[in-house]
Amino acid sequence: MSAENGSLKVTVWRGDGATGAFETHEVPRQESQTVLDVVSWIQQYADPTLTYRFACRVGMCGSCAMMVNGVPRWTCRTHVGKVATGDSLTVEPLRNLPVIKDLAADMDPFFDKWVKAEAVHHPSETRHDPIRPVDTETEARQQADVGIECINCAVCYAACDTVAGNPDYLGPAALQRAWTLYNDEREANPEAILDAVSGVGGCHNCHSMGSCTQYCPNELNPLAAIAGLKRETTKRVFRRRRND
Amino acid sequence: MKAPPRAHPLWLAFVLHRVSGLALALFLPAHFWVLANAVTAPGQLNSFLHLTEQPLVKLAEFGLVFLLAVHFFGGLRLLALELLPWSDTQKTLAAGAVGVAVLVSGTFFLNAI
Numbered sequence: 001m002s003a004e005n006g007s008l009k010v011t012v013w014r015g016d017g018a019t020g021a022f023e024t025h026e027v028p029r030q031e032s033q034t035v036l037d038v039v040s041w042i043q044q045y046a047d048p049t050l051t052y053r054f055a056c057r058v059g060m061c062g063s064c065a066m067m068v069n070g071v072p073r074w075t076c077r078t079h080v081g082k083v084a085t086g087d088s089l090t091v092e093p094l095r096n097l098p099v100i101k102d103l104a105a106d107m108d109p110f111f112d113k114w115v116k117a118e119a120v121h122h123p124s125e126t127r128h129d130p131i132r133p134v135d136t137e138t139e140a141r142q143q144a145d146v147g148i149e150c151i152n153c154a155v156c157y158a159a160c161d162t163v164a165g166n167p168d169y170l171g172p173a174a175l176q177r178a179w180t181l182y183n184d185e186r187e188a189n190p191e192a193i194l195d196a197v198s199g200v201g202g203c204h205n206c207h208s209m210g211s212c213t214q215y216c217p218n219e220l221n222p223l224a225a226i227a228g229l230k231r232e233t234t235k236r237v238f239r240r241r242r243n244d
Numbered sequence: 245m246k247a248p249p250r251a252h253p254l255w256l257a258f259v260l261h262r263v264s265g266l267a268l269a270l271f272l273p274a275h276f277w278v279l280a281n282a283v284t285a286p287g288q289l290n291s292f293l294h295l296t297e298q299p300l301v302k303l304a305e306f307g308l309v310f311l312l313a314v315h316f317f318g319g320l321r322l323l324a325l326e327l328l329p330w331s332d333t334q335k336t337l338a339a340g341a342v343g344v345a346v347l348v349s350g351t352f353f354l355n356a357i
Contacts, residue, residue, distance in 0.1 A: 071248045095247070159248050161255075208325055210254030210334070223254070224330045231327055 008080065009088040010038055012050065017099035022090070023047075035068050035075035035083065039091060039103065052103035059217065062151030065158070066103050067092040072158035074151075074217040095158040110154050113170045118196035119177035124188035132186075140183040147180030147225060149218050156212035156222050168201030172212035172222035175203050179225035182232065194233050203229040257318060257338035264315040271308060302356045310349035317341035 008027045014020050025042050036054055043050040054064035059077040066075050068083050069090050080089065097105040114120070125132070135141060156172040157163055163171045170178075175197060182193045197203045203226050212222040250256075281289035295301060318341045325334060 067248075161247065161250070164247065207258055208254065208322060209250075209258045210252065211248065211250065214252045214254075215248065223334075227325055227330055231329075234327060 006087065008038060008084060010042065011088065011090040012039070012042065012103065013092045013099075014050070014102050015099075016101055017093075020099075020102075029080070029087075033080045035066070035073065035078045035080060035089065035091065036064050038080060038089065039066075039075065050103070051101040060151060062153035065094055065153040065155045065217075067095055067158065072155040072215055074153055074155065077217065094154055096160065096163045097154065097158070105154070107154065110157055110171070110173070111152075113174040113201075114177055116196065116201075117170045117174040117178040118189075118193045119174050119181060121181060121184075122187060122189040122192065124186050134185060138185070140185065143225075143228070144180045144183040146220065147176055147183070150176060150180075150220055151218060153217065155215050155217055159211040159215040161209055161211060162205055162207055166201065166205060169205045170197065170201050170203075172206075172226065175206070175229060176220065176222040176225040179228050182229070194229075194236055197229050198233040198236075203233065206230070253335040253338050257321070257341070260314060260342070261318040261322070264311040264318070267311050268308075268315060271311075299357070302353070305356065306349055306353040309352045310345055313345035313348040314342060317344050 006029050008029050009024060010027050011022045011024045014023045025046050027038050027041050027046075030037070036057065039050070039052050040054075043052065052064070052066070054076060055061040056063075057076045059074055062074070064075045065072060067073075067090075068075065068078060069085060071083070072094060073083070075091075083089070091103060093099045093103050094105040097107065097110060100106045136145070150173060152173060154173060156176075160169075160172055162169050178193050178197050181187050182190050187193070206223075206226045208223060208227070210223045213220070213224070216222065278289065278292060281292065296305070318338075321334075321337045321341045324331075324337065331337075
C-alpha cells in the first residue's frame, strides 16, 4: 500500500450510549483504504483505548458494521474514497442498538429478537438418520438459499425506522431468518415460526419502507422476506377459518 | 443519532401514503359538514357551491383528487406487495402509483377549468 497525499479528518464517537463525545483524529490517507483500516489506524497509532469490533475483514463475519457518515455500512468492505465527504469521515456505533463502548454496539437485543422470531432451526431428523438429499430446484428452497447469505451484521436493523420507533419490532434480519427457515423443507415446525412472527412486534409491524433492502451490504432483500411472511400469515387466517 | 438518508423511492412512497392519508382524514369532517348542509341548510350549501367555481378552489380540489388518487393507488400497491407473489418491480410500481394519480388528478383539473 502506498501512501497518498493528504490526510483524513476522522470523527469517532467515544463513550457509551448515554454519555460521550466525538473525537477527531488526523489519519494518513492511503490507496484502497477501508473505513475499518481507518478505525484500526486510530487504535494502533493514535489512541489504543478506542474500542471497536471486527474479525474477518473480508465481509463474511458481519461484526464490523458501523454508521459511516450517517449510513450503516460494513466497514471492512467500504472504501474511504467512496464514502468520505471531502476529507472528512464520521464513524459512530450502529443505530438502534445500545452502545457498549465507543464503536462497539451491544448486539444482544438484535440476537434476542432472532430467538423471539423462532428463527432457530427445529430439526425434523436426528444425526442418526441417513442424510436426505434436498431438492435445490423447488421455489421454497430457492427462497431459503437467498436468505442464508445473511451475515448478521445488523446494517438492516440500524437502517430501519420501524425499529427506531417500536422497540418490540423484531426487525428485518430476524424476520428474514424466520422466512428462510420457514422455506426450509427440513424445518419441523413452520407453524411455530408463523405464530412467532404474527404477534406483537411481528412482520405486520413492517411499513414496507424498504431501507433494509436499500442498505443491505450483501444485496439481500429482507423486504421481500417480510412480505412473504405477511402473505403466509394472512393465508393461514383463511386456512384456519376454512378448517373450523 | 442521525437516521440514514431516506431519499430512496420506497421510503418516499411510504411517506406520501402516510401524509396523503392524514390529509384526507383531516379533510373528511369538512366534507361531511358541507354535505350535511344539503339537509340542514340548503341555502348555505348553494352559496358554498358557488364558491367552488373560484379558480383557487378548483386548484385545491385538484390537490384533493391527487391525494385521494395517490392514496388509493398507493394502497393497491401495498396490497400487491403484501399479498401477491413477490415482484422485483416495487420501485416501478411506486412510481406508477404516483404517475396514475397525476394522470387522474390532472384530467380532473383540465376538465374543471
